[in-house]
Amino acid sequence: MTDPVRNEYAPDFVSPPGATLAEILGERGMTQADLAERMGRPKKTISEIVTGKAAITPETALQLERVLGISATFWNARESNYRESLARAEENAQLAKYTLWVRSFPLASMSRVYGVPQSRDPVDRVREVLGFFGVASVEQWKNLVDSQQARLRAPNGLRAKTPALAAWLRQGEILGQQKSCVSYNPEVFRSALTEARTQTREGPEVFCPVVQDVCARSGVAVAFVPEISGVHVSGAARWLSSTKALIQLSLRYRTDDQLWFSFFHEAGHVLLHGKRQLFVDVDSSETPEEREADRFAADLLIHPERYAAFRSEASLTKASITRFAKTIGVAPGIVVGRLQHDHLLPFSHCNELKRRLEWTAKDKSS
Numbered sequence: 001m002t003d004p005v006r007n008e009y010a011p012d013f014v015s016p017p018g019a020t021l022a023e024i025l026g027e028r029g030m031t032q033a034d035l036a037e038r039m040g041r042p043k044k045t046i047s048e049i050v051t052g053k054a055a056i057t058p059e060t061a062l063q064l065e066r067v068l069g070i071s072a073t074f075w076n077a078r079e080s081n082y083r084e085s086l087a088r089a090e091e092n093a094q095l096a097k098y099t100l101w102v103r104s105f106p107l108a109s110m111s112r113v114y115g116v117p118q119s120r121d122p123v124d125r126v127r128e129v130l131g132f133f134g135v136a137s138v139e140q141w142k143n144l145v146d147s148q149q150a151r152l153r154a155p156n157g158l159r160a161k162t163p164a165l166a167a168w169l170r171q172g173e174i175l176g177q178q179k180s181c182v183s184y185n186p187e188v189f190r191s192a193l194t195e196a197r198t199q200t201r202e203g204p205e206v207f208c209p210v211v212q213d214v215c216a217r218s219g220v221a222v223a224f225v226p227e228i229s230g231v232h233v234s235g236a237a238r239w240l241s242s243t244k245a246l247i248q249l250s251l252r253y254r255t256d257d258q259l260w261f262s263f264f265h266e267a268g269h270v271l272l273h274g275k276r277q278l279f280v281d282v283d284s285s286e287t288p289e290e291r292e293a294d295r296f297a298a299d300l301l302i303h304p305e306r307y308a309a310f311r312s313e314a315s316l317t318k319a320s321i322t323r324f325a326k327t328i329g330v331a332p333g334i335v336v337g338r339l340q341h342d343h344l345l346p347f348s349h350c351n352e353l354k355r356r357l358e359w360t361a362k363d364k365s366s
Contacts, residue, residue: 014081014082014084014085015082016051016052016082017049017052017056017075017078017079017082018049018050018051018052018056019050019052020078021049021050021064022050024068024070028068032046032047032050033046035067038067039060039063039064039067040063041060041063052082055079055083056075056076056078056079058072058076060075061073061075061076061079092123094137095123095126095127096122096123096126098126098138099122099123099125099126101126101138102122102125102126102129104163105129105163105164105167106163106164106167106228106229106230107125107129108229109164109228109229109230110129110132110167110228113226113228114132114167114171114228116128116129116132116167126138132167132170133166133170134170145166148166148169148278151238151276151277151278152277152278152280153273153277153278153279153280153287153289153290162230163230164228164229164230164231165230165231165233165280167228167231168225168227168228168231168233168248168250169236169248169278169280171223171225172223172225172236172246172248173240173246175221175223175225176221176223176240176244176246176248177221177240179212179216179221179222179223180216181215181216181217181218181219181220181221181244182216182217182218182219183219183243183244184218184219184220184243184244184245185218185219186218186271188217188218188219189215189218189219189220189267189270189271190271191218192214192215192217192218192220193264193267193300195210195214196210196211196214196215196263197264197300197301197329197330198329199211200256200260200301200329200330200331200334201329201330201331203355204357204358208224211263215247219243219244219245220244220245220246220247220267220270221240221244221245221246221247222246222247222249222263223246223247223248223249224249224251225248225249225250226250226251227250227251227252231250232252232282233250233252233280233281233282234249234250234252234253234258234262234265234281234282235247235248235249235250235262235263235265235266235280235281236248236266236278236279236280236281237266237267237269237270237278237279237281238277238278238279239275239276242275245270245275247263247266247267247270248266249262249263249266250262251357251358254356254357254358255333255337255354255355255356255357256331256333256334256354256355256357257331257333257334257336257337257338257354258337259357260301260330260331260334261297261298261301261334261337262281263297264296264297264300264301265281265293265294265296265297266279266281266293267296267297267300268292268293268294268295268296268297269289269293271296272289272292272293272296273289273292273293277289279293281293298338301330301334301338302328302330302334302335302338303328306328307338310324311339311342311344316339316344316345316350318350318352318353321335321336321339321350321353322353331355332353332354333353333354333355335353336349336350336351336353336354337354
């Protein structure tokens, strides 16, 4: 995450423009009373400008230009820089109160994985985290995560207020907002899911852009967001606007069966559940919505009737699993994961049929 403003010089203190004015008057042998008379302004006004108690307005700047021959642009810039320096000093004093708060975030992980700057100065760290979340103050950040918590539909004990989880969700929001999508159409999205299913046998370098593209054409942004320290979720689903949904995926277990199940599970939330809710998914399915999304994902990946016939007739070997997966057009690891979940296959068996996944640098920015 780059910030061009961060590369600009911002001095800790800028002298008031009145100090420059006093210096110029001294060089020219003019008194404040002389200047007041030439400008047609009260002596008190000039005195307050010199001492920094009164601001140089655009009108005053034009008068100074005519009287002293120094451009109004110069005076306006001096005034603006001075007022900004005062505001920045006040902001620094306020942000200094939250240096302990910012330490609750996994800053090193956020910097390494999401590119969030990590300054040595504690106050700058507070400013950088607020900038990452796109809020002006810590109070606004708290309001933001309170709102997320109110919308959260997740297993008991999971809190959107957890700084690491809030950061993971924010990174997904940033990536989702960057993706151009048409207005949401549920029927087009269902067709997109059918096309996405054909990608399960491909590697991330192939399926990531394809899935993102077909879903964007239905109004759903898909963001692949690597987990950071303290985040233990598989995926999330929510609406960024009334016409744009977001599916956010981590790579918690690093296997294709888990990733694809998470994707179609989140897709189930988008299709079946409310737009005002935030779904963050882990392992357990404690709510009716989670169980419904589980069933949606399982049935879309492997049709129930074909699965029932396979599990009742076939001997569960690597060869039979591979043949069945090829017949139904999915990766064999997905079949293995389903059989293991249903306790028809030990969790120690056939794992070599699962594809191990790793994020590339390109995936981490998707």
